[in-house]
Amino acid sequence: QVQLVESGGGLVQAGGSLRLSCAASGRTLSRYNMGWIRQAPGRERELVGAITWSGGITNYADSVKGRFTISRDNAKNTVYLQMNSLKPEDTAVYYCAADGLYKGLGFQAPDYWGQGTQVTVSS
Secondary structure, three states: OOEEEEEOOEEEEOOOOEEEEEEEEOOOHHHEEEEEEEEOOOOOOEEEEEEOOOOOOEEEOOOOOOOEEEEEEOOOOEEEEEEOOOOHHHOEEEEEEEEEHHHOOOOOOOOEEOOOEEEEEEO
């Protein structure tokens, strides 16, 4: 079992930045690909960023490319999402997810989820 706890969400003005963290316990994160998934009211769930177990490959949704950066520190068992140039449409609950190494970076059905952290961007 892996327990994931997100932090770093909050209220920020448009154009601002936030850094989300996802701390894991139970198992080492180096056994998992990691992703950040967001859910806004009335909108489909969106995988905003994903990173392989080694950090060697990252993918991003077109809506956040050039603004968001996903990274990980396996020694600290933590994954990060740096969000810059935030827009009101980035407002959502952001979830951290862990998925098996051989399942790719699609995160259609992640093995583990965090409880989510709210990000609100005001205009």
